[in-house]
Amino acid sequence: MESVHAKVLVADDEPHLLRLVKFRLEREGYEVLTAVDGESALQVARDEHPDLCVLDVMMPKRSGFDVLREIRSDDACAGMKVIMLTARAQDRDVDVGFSLGADDYITKPFSPQELRVRIGAHLSKR
Amino acid sequence: MIVAVELLAASQLAVIAALAVVLTCRRIAIARAGRHRRLLLDRYRDAVVEFVGLDDDEPPASLTGLRTAEQRSAVGELLAEYTGTVRGESRSRVAAFVTEHGYAAAAERDLRARRSWRRGTAAKTLGDFGVVASVDELADALRLDASPQVRVSAARAIGRVGEAQATADLISACAMGSVPAGIVAQALLDIGEEALPWLLGAIGSPEQRVRLVACRVVGLMGVGAAEAEVVAALDTAATTDPDVAVRGAACHALGRVGGLDAALAVAASTADHEASVRRAACDAAARLAAPETAAAVTRALDDSDPEVRRAAARAAVLLGVADGSGSPFLEEAEAELAWGWR
Numbered sequence: 001m002e003s004v005h006a007k008v009l010v011a012d013d014e015p016h017l018l019r020l021v022k023f024r025l026e027r028e029g030y031e032v033l034t035a036v037d038g039e040s041a042l043q044v045a046r047d048e049h050p051d052l053c054v055l056d057v058m059m060p061k062r063s064g065f066d067v068l069r070e071i072r073s074d075d076a077c078a079g080m081k082v083i084m085l086t087a088r089a090q091d092r093d094v095d096v097g098f099s100l101g102a103d104d105y106i107t108k109p110f111s112p113q114e115l116r117v118r119i120g121a122h123l124s125k126r
Numbered sequence: 127m128i129v130a131v132e133l134l135a136a137s138q139l140a141v142i143a144a145l146a147v148v149l150t151c152r153r154i155a156i157a158r159a160g161r162h163r164r165l166l167l168d169r170y171r172d173a174v175v176e177f178v179g180l181d182d183d184e185p186p187a188s189l190t191g192l193r194t195a196e197q198r199s200a201v202g203e204l205l206a207e208y209t210g211t212v213r214g215e216s217r218s219r220v221a222a223f224v225t226e227h228g229y230a231a232a233a234e235r236d237l238r239a240r241r242s243w244r245r246g247t248a249a250k251t252l253g254d255f256g257v258v259a260s261v262d263e264l265a266d267a268l269r270l271d272a273s274p275q276v277r278v279s280a281a282r283a284i285g286r287v288g289e290a291q292a293t294a295d296l297i298s299a300c301a302m303g304s305v306p307a308g309i310v311a312q313a314l315l316d317i318g319e320e321a322l323p324w325l326l327g328a329i330g331s332p333e334q335r336v337r338l339v340a341c342r343v344v345g346l347m348g349v350g351a352a353e354a355e356v357v358a359a360l361d362t363a364a365t366t367d368p369d370v371a372v373r374g375a376a377c378h379a380l381g382r383v384g385g386l387d388a389a390l391a392v393a394a395s396t397a398d399h400e401a402s403v404r405r406a407a408c409d410a411a412a413r414l415a416a417p418e419t420a421a422a423v424t425r426a427l428d429d430s431d432p433e434v435r436r437a438a439a440r441a442a443v444l445l446g447v448a449d450g451s452g453s454p455f456l457e458e459a460e461a462e463l464a465w466g467w468r
Contacts, residue, residue, distance in 0.1 A: 111214030
């Protein structure tokens, strides 16, 4: 059971979405950490070393892309999976996300079922 | 005389004191109602999150059989808030629930409320619910509501529901100017490719703003070059539309659509008599990076307009028909390319 031990960080400044994703993932057996801005997301990622991060792009203090860049340049975060979950759906944004090292890119509004499946797939590759 | 003045002052003080009491009581009542509302929202929040977030078809028992209007109003608000963040099965499940339990009907009734803020909120709620059957009511609000804010809210809601049949209503609202073109464009993008047949018709509309929105939306929609009708409609707009902005928007859209026919149409537009259209065509050529535009781009390097020459230089460097020497614009384009511009 992959999900029982996996730790997931969800960072988003939308409280409804954060609550929904947290609820869904906890029901799947994940340990869920949350952050409402980019700075605290980065702090949690460095302190808690989650197995996977779900990052919004447009967040206060630091964008999700900034957080992703920092995570990828930090040896302590090596191997951490990152999924971008954002309303920015333009091809260019998706390009930027993947070029910075995102493992996946999901656009809002999102499907909770799809998010669950993708998180499971990425964590099973660890 | 003194007694009369004292009486007047006393009565004024009494009125002020009474007003203060009324205002205080009102504030207390509002604060109490707000607290009560928050408690209701907190009571049902977890059940709504569970219903929206999980795959169960059956809603939690606490969401069914609600007795008071306050409870139903709180649950309706929560359902709209959380459903607005999701799509797919979760959204369909909630849409069925709000239809069956009368939440959608209540919001539709509110679309005819006397206060405009209530009508606007109702339109937003219906958009979040995503009930296709509510689109007719939203289209009526879009067409007939006296408040511009409510019309905007209705347009956005139609886009959120994503019902292609409402495309004609959105385009019509754009033609009448009853909703800003940018709002209509976003709603059409939200509907997606299913709106394409109406959009292609709109490219030939007699209204300039409709043609402009249609060209921009088709370009942003990201339909592939396989759609020959799309390229043909944009080609006609880029080369024959009487309006400069529409021709430019059609060029940009062709640059996004891509393909051989789009490249040929863009190449033809580099000879437009308006500089802004020639520039748009060169921008599109840079995006396409298709060899069919090479000759036209090379000619545009000598254009009389400096902005056209700048755009042509970018395209030429990307196409490899010129290196970064010979003109300041080519040097600039070469440097931009080296920095990763595309």
